[in-house]
Structure formats: C-alpha cells, structure tokens
Amino acid sequence: MVKKIRQEVTSMIARALFKVDMKKSIKLMFIFWVILVMYSVVIIWMFDPEFSEMLLQYQQMMPELMSAFGMEGETNSLIAFMNTYLYGFLMLIIPMIFELMLVNQCVMKYVDNGSIACILATPNSRKKIIITQMLAILISIVILISATAMAGYLSAEILFQGELDVAKYINLNISTLLLHFTISGISFFSACFFNEEKNYLAIGAGLPLAFYLIQMLSGMGDSLDKLKYFTIYTLFPADYIISGEGNVLFYNLMMLFLAALLYSLGAIRFIKKDMPI
Template identity: 35%
Template sequence: MNPTLLLHDLRRILPMWTALTAVTAAYIAVVVAMYDPRANEGLDALVATMPELFAAFGMDGASATLSGFMVDYLYGFLLVLLPMVMVVAAVHGTLIRPIETGSMAYLLASPHSRRTIAGSALASVVASSAAMAVAVSVTEAVCVAVRAPGDVALADIAAMNLGLLALWLSMAGVCALSACAIGNASAALWTGAGLCAAQFLIRMLAQADDGMDVLRCATALTLFDPEGLAAGEGPAVCGAVALAVAGAAMCVAAVEVFRRRDLSL
C-alpha cells in the first residue's frame, strides 16, 4: 500500500461517501425519532396489513425496546443496502473505471508495483467502509442520547456496527474479486453488484415466506445477527468473524489476480 495512492483513491470516493453517509445518518435520525413504545399497537396494525412485505425487509413488528426497534428498521434493510451501494461505487471508482478509461496505464507506468496499486485501491475501500461504520455509530449514539438516554448501551451499538462492518467487507471482497478477475468493465461491475444484490434479494424471499426459509443458507447475510452481537452471543460473533475473514481473503485474492492479469491498455 502506498500513502499517496491511498489518498488519491480516497479523494475519488469522498463525494459519493459524503452523500451516502449523510443520507444514512438522516434515515437513522428519523427511525430513532419514530420510536415510541406507546405507539406499538399502531405499528403492529400497520404491519398486519402487509405482513409479507414488512417481513421481507426484516420489519416484523414494533419492538418493545429501542435496540430491537433499530434492528428491525435499520439493520435489516437500510444499513445493508445503502452501504452496499457505497462499496460497489467505491470499487468501481478505484479499480474498474481506471481500467475502462485507460488511466490505469499511468499508474502501471509508475514505479509502483501492481500489488501496491491494487492494495492501495482496496485499502481506500476498507477505510471508507470503516469511516462509514464510525459515522453510523456516532449518529446512533447521539440520536439515542437525545431520544431515549440510557436505553441502548454504547457497547451494544459498537458491537452491532463492528458486525455490520464485517458484512460490508465481505461485500467489498466480492466486488473487488470480480473487478480484478473479469476483463470486461461492465461485466466486472455488474457481477460484483449482482452477487451482492442477489444475496439481499434471497434473504428477502426467505424472510417473506416461511416455506422458503431454507434459502437463508444461500446468503452470507445470514451470518450477520445484530441482536446476537449486542447480546454477545457466540454464534453471532463467529458469524461476524467469518464475514470479516472471508472479505479479507477475497481482497487478498483480488490483489493477486490483478498482479497476474493481462491488461490491454
């Protein structure tokens, strides 16, 4: 990894990261502000009108606790989908687009090795994901302190978001590996994005229909259990570790594939 290349790639990511982080923070603020244990009956009635739709997005009903409410209305959908868009766009901007436009030729002509170039690009994706996780944690902590002080421990927020970061890293690994392994730029982009989106859709189908619950085994999202992480449960922690290890392994593999790849620039 080279610090100059890392900063260069981070500058590419910054505008998109800022926009998506701001949108995510706004959604967090709205969801936390919606929490009201006295309004549970109204929310339950709304969920009862379209139970399959709400279940597909992980919103099974109004929780009696703020942490459960956040898991239902944030961690099942928004905090997976929006960061997924950020990860896909970051990989595209740092690895796919430079090859597509030919600007990668300038980097390859520099004294930096291919491993350094690819490693710096992926380091920027990981750093932006970590920064987003920090921003999400800070936003949640502030909103909880304003809306319901003491209802959610900071340690619980940190545990859930560390698991969330592990999930994002696994998505980054999928996108990076497809970006480095596939020669066609459009195919590389849509393969990584499609695999991540497919996992999300598969989980939605499994949640919407109990008869399709077996589909949960076909997606890595099953390993992400925010409630279990907040409670410190062993299986949830192991799932998060597995996601992080898988993401790191795919990123290392992506760097090696890029190092050996024949680039026509």
C-alpha cells in the same frame, strides 16, 4: 515500534494514488452518510410509543412484506427497535450501494478506461497499487459505518437519554462493518478479475444485489425459508446480538475470513492478470 510500523505501511502504498482515491471516496461517502444519518434520526425518533404501536400493526397486517424488508422482530427496547427498522434493511442496502460505486471508481474504472496504463508506468509495482486501492476502499467503509454509528448514538442520547444499550449497539455496528467488508470483498474480487466494467457490474454488483433479493424472498414464507442459506446475509448475527444468544463471535469470524479471502484473491488476480494497456 509505532514509527516502524507506520514506515512499513507507508512503503506499501502509493501516496499520490491513495490521495486521489480518498478524495473521490470522501465526496461519495458524504452523500451516503447524510442519507444514512437522516434515516437513522427519523427511525430513532419513531421509537415513540405511538409510532412503535403503528409499526407493530403494520407487522401484523403485512407480515410477509415487512419480513421481506427485514422489518420484523422485537421492538420493546431502543436497540431492538433500531435493529428491526434500521439494521434490518437500510444499514444493509445503502452502504452496499456505496461500496459497489466505490470499488467501481477505485479499481474498475482505471482498467476499463485504460488509465491503468498511466498508473502502471509509475515506479509503483502492481502489488503496491492494488494494496493502495484496497486500503482506500476499506478505510472508506470504516469511516462511513463509524460516522453513521456515532450519529445514531448521539441522536439516541438526545432523544431517549440512557435508553440505548451501548454494548449491544457497538457489537451490532462491528458486525455490520464486517458484513460490508464481505460485500465489498465480492465487488473487489470481481473488479480485479475482469477488465471490462460491464462484467464487473454483472458479477461484482449483481451478486451482492442477488444475495439481498434472495434474503428478501427467504423472509416471505416458510416454503422459502431455506433460501437464506444461499446468501451471505445469513452470517449477519444482528438478532443474536439483540437477544444475547447464539455464537456472535463465530459469525463475525466467518465474515472476517470471507472478506480477507476475497480481498486477497482479488489482489493476487490483479497482480498476475493481463490488462489491456
């Protein structure tokens, strides 16, 4: 059964293109992974009571600024501390930048510079090509988030053995992964829709960044609070995971649905659209 599934998956991808895309991705991924691990270790290390108290004072002195960057919330446990100072900002913005660059080089660049003509000249169908590119993107995101989460777990165990709530940490990273599937889905759809890189950057990169700016504004005061309903980051149930309240499964399913929809619509558009070849 497993062998049959493997054969079916293999038949759906263009191996040479997949290897090229993954090679590009790994080089880019390593840079972003190092950045994320560095910040993760520093933030976990800062869970020390003295640093925690200092950060709490910053929250009290500059509540609107700290809230805008997602650095407002409970810090009484290691998982809550990580959620506030790592998953409230860095684990959102840094992987997002990686995804915007990854989709650009795996999909948009081929069309914009005309090299897609060479790829389409191979025996591979458009469907096979776009599925290959889509898998390369999704696998790369899974690796980045998973490798970062593992580094965070090891750091927490070394620095504060036994203090990390592993179940909540796993759930937090699953939701983070689904959020980034959704963000990359926006970029993927845009890359499949447009034929020029400038248009991709305006929508595929501009929209996720705009969503994050809206999220920041929504945290700066009561009058702006309703802006959070105009951004996909509202679907990220990190606070519910930490508190143990709220329907986390519902939000995860919503993000999964949006990601699947965006990737599917993007693939359909790529298969049917006219390209400058």
